[in-house]
Amino acid sequence: MTDYSVAIVGRANVGKSTLFNKLINQQHALVSPIAGTTRDRLEATCSWQGLDFTLIDTGGFDIIKSDPIEEQILVQTTKAIKEADLVIFLVDTNSGLMPLDKDFAIFLKKHNKNILLVANKADTLRKRDLIANFYQLGCGEPIPISAASGSGSGDLLDLITANLKKIKIKKKIVPEAIVSKPIKIIFLGQPNVGKSSLINAILNEERVIATPIPHTTRGVQTIDFKYKGKNFQLLDSAGLRRRHKKSELIEKFSIEQIKTLLPQTDIALLIIDVNQNISVQDKKISKLISDHNVNVIIVANKWDLVPDKDENTINKYVDYFSDNLAATKYAPIIFTSALEKQRVRKILDIALTTYQERFRRIDDNAADKFLKWCIKKSFPKKSKGVKQPYLIDFKQVATDPPRFKLRKDAKSVLAPAYIKFLIKMLREKFGFLGTPVKIEIEGVDLSHKHKKNIKPEKI
Ligand code: GDP
Numbered sequence: 001m002t003d004y005s006v007a008i009v010g011r012a013n014v015g016k017s018t019l020f021n022k023l024i025n026q027q028h029a030l031v032s033p034i035a036g037t038t039r040d041r042l043e044a045t046c047s048w049q050g051l052d053f054t055l056i057d058t059g060g061f062d063i064i065k066s067d068p069i070e071e072q073i074l075v076q077t078t079k080a081i082k083e084a085d086l087v088i089f090l091v092d093t094n095s096g097l098m099p100l101d102k103d104f105a106i107f108l109k110k111h112n113k114n115i116l117l118v119a120n121k122a123d124t125l126r127k128r129d130l131i132a133n134f135y136q137l138g139c140g141e142p143i144p145i146s147a148a149s150g151s152g153s154g155d156l157l158d159l160i161t162a163n164l165k166k167i168k169i170k171k172k173i174v175p176e177a178i179v180s181k182p183i184k185i186i187f188l189g190q191p192n193v194g195k196s197s198l199i200n201a202i203l204n205e206e207r208v209i210a211t212p213i214p215h216t217t218r219g220v221q222t223i224d225f226k227y228k229g230k231n232f233q234l235l236d237s238a239g240l241r242r243r244h245k246k247s248e249l250i251e252k253f254s255i256e257q258i259k260t261l262l263p264q265t266d267i268a269l270l271i272i273d274v275n276q277n278i279s280v281q282d283k284k285i286s287k288l289i290s291d292h293n294v295n296v297i298i299v300a301n302k303w304d305l306v307p308d309k310d311e312n313t314i315n316k317y318v319d320y321f322s323d324n325l326a327a328t329k330y331a332p333i334i335f336t337s338a339l340e341k342q343r344v345r346k347i348l349d350i351a352l353t354t355y356q357e358r359f360r361r362i363d364d365n366a367a368d369k370f371l372k373w374c375i376k377k378s379f380p381k382k383s384k385g386v387k388q389p390y391l392i393d394f395k396q397v398a399t400d401p402p403r404f405k406l407r408k409d410a411k412s413v414l415a416p417a418y419i420k421f422l423i424k425m426l427r428e429k430f431g432f433l434g435t436p437v438k439i440e441i442e443g444v445d446l447s448h449k450h451k452k453n454i455k456p457e458k459i
Contacts, residue, residue: 003356004053004164006046007080009108010090011100015120019090019147020044020057023157047349048157050228051164052356056080085167086160087113089139093122097133105137114167115139116159120147182224182231183355186261188285189271194301197338198271198347199234205345227348235261258285262292266358267351267434270328274300274317274335278324290327293401293436295354297332298325299347304337330427332434354434358400362430367394367404374425380418387412392444394422403438410443 008016024044042057058077081087087108091101108115119131122144134142143159145152187195202208209226221236262268268289272282289296298321306313314335322329332350336343362370371394380389390409397405406422408414423437 004051004085004167005056005080005083006053006086006088006160006164007056007058007084008088008090009058009077009081010092010104011098014090014092015147016090017057019088019118019120019145019153020055022147022150022153023055045353046157047228049161050230051161052349052353053085053160053164056084081108081113082111085114086163087115088156088160089115089117089137090120091117091134091137091142093119093127093130093144096130097136101134101137105139108139114163116143116156116163117141118143118145118156120145122146123149123151182233183267183351184233184235184265185267185269185351186235186258186265187269187271188258188289189269189299190273190276190279190281193271193273193276194338195271198269198299198301198336198344199236201338201341201344202348203234205341207345208348227345228352230352232348232351235265255281255284255288258288262288262294265292265294266355267295267297269297269299269347269351270325270331271299271301272321273302275302275305278321283325283327286325287327290436293438295351295358295401295434295436296328296330297334297347297350297354297434298328300333300335301338303335303342304340330432330434330436350434357431357433357435358402360402360430360432360435361399362396362426364395367396370394370426370429371406373429374422377425378418378421380414382412389414389418390446392446397440401436401438402432403440405440405442407442407444409446411446414441 008020010016024046044055046053046055058080089104089108091097117134117137117139119134119142121127122131123146127144131142131144143152143156145156147153187199189195203223203225207227223234223236225232225234270282270285270289272278286296300317300321317335318333321333325331332354334343334346334350336347338344371391375391380391382388387409389412391414392407392409394404394406397403404426406414406419419439419441422439426432426437
């Protein structure tokens with residue numbers, strides 16, 4: 001889901017998984033507890049110094065043999081290495097330089113990878129002297145760390161982001177709009193759920209630089225602030241930041257106001273009090289958000305008041321929210337406490353991630369492969385008395401938000417359930433976290449001579 005992937009590789013037992021866990025905990029960046037992200041612990045989204053990247057632990061794929069390297073690392077490891085923008089090549093100071101390390105080095109260099117050579121288990125100064133041997137690998141200067149104690153892991157994260165930033169300039173994959181436009185966000189939800197408290201907690205957060213005076217553009221109160229180098233603009237629906245007492249009038253007014261504000265918004269945060277049931281009003285807001293094609297994040301606030309939480313508590317809430325807020329099922333869910341300032345900054349991190357997802361582009365080739373894969377997985381059924389649907393091709397036609405076009409023969413009818421299935425699969429395959437995705441259908445006349453030019457896919 002991020003633009004960069006960093007793979008931790010190395011032979012068995014050098015400490016890949018320990019390092020993976022340490023790096024995640026070091027920067028509190030495991031995008032959890034959030035629904036909609038992978039539960040597979042071999043991958044995690046990390047944020048460090050304003051950069052998001054996916055960290056991949058290839059430790060789960062170890063097998064110990066001494067055949068040539070390409071045969072003994074499994075397909076997944078090879079794939080992770082090939083796709084990685086940066087490889088953390090982990091070696092073990094205790095065992096010293098091993099033949100297998102050399103094989104790894106050759107493999108990585110053959111694939112022309114950006115490598116950070118990291119010497120693990122360098123807990124003591126004496127051991128640090130031993131790392132000089134690793135220079136022989138020809139992968140640059142070995143960086144001493146101890147994944148178990150965490151020593152050197154902060155410096156390593158600095159090095160990772162510094163390297164990724166260089167790659168970023170080369171890749172130029174970030175659309176101009178992401179860099180220049182402010183991300184417009186709005187806090188929506190019922191009275192007393194904690195909107196003002198969350199806004200204040202965010203704006204008072206030390207890493208957020210807010211302009212001291214809120215100002216008004218086109219009749220809307222806005223507050224500009226900067227976070228991780230990115231400009232945000234908070235659209236304030238009811239003077240929430242300064243509101244002291246609530247009145248019925250303000251809250252009744254707000255549904256109308258939401259309708260005027262949503263077209264100007266990129267990301268809507270739907271704030272829910274986790275201790276309350278989902279109300280009709282929440283459902284209405286959820287529907288309004290999805291109708292306006294804005295990104296959405298569900299913020300389950302007052303998490304501090306939930307008693308006896310265990311591993312299943314979050315899953316129960318996640319299921320409850322997706323059952324009851326069906327219109328915004330695609331929203332990531334974050335559990336916060338404005339009172340205890342728990343995960344409030346994470347809201348902005350996720351906002352940044354989902355905003356980037358708005359600009360995700362699937363190239364024609366990948367979209368085509370995707371359609372074939374979907375057809376294989378579930379054949380579009382013919383409706384009663386109508387022709388079998390004939391799917392011609394599938395392409396992304398827009399970003400911000402992403403829109404696709406599916407061409408099919410004009411004579412058949414495609415069941416809405418099939419479109420839903422395609423959208424679900426698009427999310428499963430490509431992400432689009434918190435982002436509305438639309439598919440337009442175009443009917444093509446496949447009778448007589450047109451048929452020759454179109455060459456539809458055999459399905
Ligand atoms: P708004 O109407 O949605 O803006 O809600 P407020 O921010 O005014 O909060 C309503 C009440 O809930 C206030 O008394 C807050 O102190 C309290 N509150 C807000 N967030 C939390 C939270 O995360 N935990 C707890 N325990 N109380 C909260």
